[in-house]
Amino acid sequence: MARGTGTVDTVPQTAGTPPGGADDVSADGPPPQQLRNTYTWARALRRDWRLYTFLILPVAYLIIFRYVPMAGNIVAFRRFRPGSSMFGDEWVGFYYIEMFISDPKFWDVFLNTIVLGTLTLVVVFPLPIVLALMLNELRSRRFKKIAQTITYLPHFMSIVIVAGFVYQLTALNGTVNQVITAVGADPVSFMQRDDWFRTIYVTSEIWQVVGFGTILYLAALTTIDDQLYEAARIDGANRWQQTWHITLPGIRPTIVVLLILNIGTFMAVGFEKVLLLYNPLTYASGDVIATYIYRVALNSGSFSYGAAIGLFEALIGLTLVLSANAIAKRTVGASLW
Numbered sequence: 001m002a003r004g005t006g007t008v009d010t011v012p013q014t015a016g017t018p019p020g021g022a023d024d025v026s027a028d029g030p031p032p033q034q035l036r037n038t039y040t041w042a043r044a045l046r047r048d049w050r051l052y053t054f055l056i057l058p059v060a061y062l063i064i065f066r067y068v069p070m071a072g073n074i075v076a077f078r079r080f081r082p083g084s085s086m087f088g089d090e091w092v093g094f095y096y097i098e099m100f101i102s103d104p105k106f107w108d109v110f111l112n113t114i115v116l117g118t119l120t121l122v123v124v125f126p127l128p129i130v131l132a133l134m135l136n137e138l139r140s141r142r143f144k145k146i147a148q149t150i151t152y153l154p155h156f157m158s159i160v161i162v163a164g165f166v167y168q169l170t171a172l173n174g175t176v177n178q179v180i181t182a183v184g185a186d187p188v189s190f191m192q193r194d195d196w197f198r199t200i201y202v203t204s205e206i207w208q209v210v211g212f213g214t215i216l217y218l219a220a221l222t223t224i225d226d227q228l229y230e231a232a233r234i235d236g237a238n239r240w241q242q243t244w245h246i247t248l249p250g251i252r253p254t255i256v257v258l259l260i261l262n263i264g265t266f267m268a269v270g271f272e273k274v275l276l277l278y279n280p281l282t283y284a285s286g287d288v289i290a291t292y293i294y295r296v297a298l299n300s301g302s303f304s305y306g307a308a309i310g311l312f313e314a315l316i317g318l319t320l321v322l323s324a325n326a327i328a329k330r331t332v333g334a335s336l337w
Contacts, residue, residue, distance in 0.1 A: 076308040082301065096308035106292070106309065113288040116274075117266040119202050125262055127206060128213030129255065133243060135214060136221050151211025163276035166204050167191060191279070197286040201277060205270065216258065217251055224250035253334040260328060260336055264321035267313045289313050 045052060071087075076096055078088025100106045131151065138144040154162065169175050170190035177187035190196045224246065232242045271290035278286035289309060297306025321336075329335035 073307065073311050075304050076311045078304065080304045080307075082303070088304065092304075096305045097312070099305060100309050100312070108284075109287045109289055109292040112285060113267055113269055113290075115285075116198060116201065116269045116288060119198060120205060120269060121262055121266065123202055124205050124209065125259065127210045129217055129251075131210060132214040132217035132221065132251075133247065135218065136247070137239070148211070148214075151214070153211070154208045155212035157208070159272045159276060162204060162208055163273065166200060166277060170200060191277070192281045194282040194284040194286065197278060197282040201270070201274065201286070204273065204277075213258075216254055220251040220254040221247065252332060256328045256332055256334040257336060260321060260324045263324040264317055266320055267317050 074087050077091065077093060079090045079092050080086075080088040135144055135147060138147070167174075171177065172187050172189060176190070181187055188196070190200060228246050228250075229242055232246060237245070268290060269288050271288075271294070274286060274288055275291050275294065278291065290313075293306045293309050293313075296302045296309075325335045325337065
């Protein structure tokens, strides 16, 4: 600005100077905030390019094994024959989708999936929270480490070994039936009765995953300020009141995030374990969508039909994740994104 006048001098743009500067907004150029972000990312990439190279393998893995296979969903709308093109030979539209919608067997396994998923979510999900709170109350560090080790170990066992344990415990001459016969009752063939399958599955799931699930909650408990507990004790709050008003709100974001992730896998109910535990006698209550796809697609060769069911399952899972995330973000203020 010229001194003593009301005119504004035009300052020429020099090379190397960001257009618009820090405070000037050009009518034709991008906003200053966008320019600052661009230069920030460019400087960060030049400065820390060695660190960014560590992202190459994870990103390549996601692209190759997660995103590229999504193209195979086209098989659900084309007739696929083994040995032909991976995208099918002829377009059939919604033929396979209409086929499984009108198949009563599919809706039986769909109902089994909903029941097993609900039982797993309602029964198994809260138990790691309860166990973490109980471990957090232990004063003996030695006993706490022993308890954690005992509860963690089943998670590191192969599902095949876990299924073998279940078969051995529930066999006619297994431990459970030995206890039953000791009290004067008749032995029960648990693995041949469909009314026992869900109980056995949920019980084995509790034994295998609850201990390991406490790790994240115990880590979240360490972030709670001890001064909050001291203030609560001064105000006369007992242990139950401290847990309800301090501990649970402190780990609520972790609970919400893990709940959303569990809801996202609601339809994929432990495929490996169900496959190892069920048999034709327990199909009525144990056959789920994942095992049904395995039989009709891989065993029977109906790849297009199995792809259509898998696509339907994936869409339901995506809808559940988006809905749970939106509800959690609006109600408790914590979400995945």
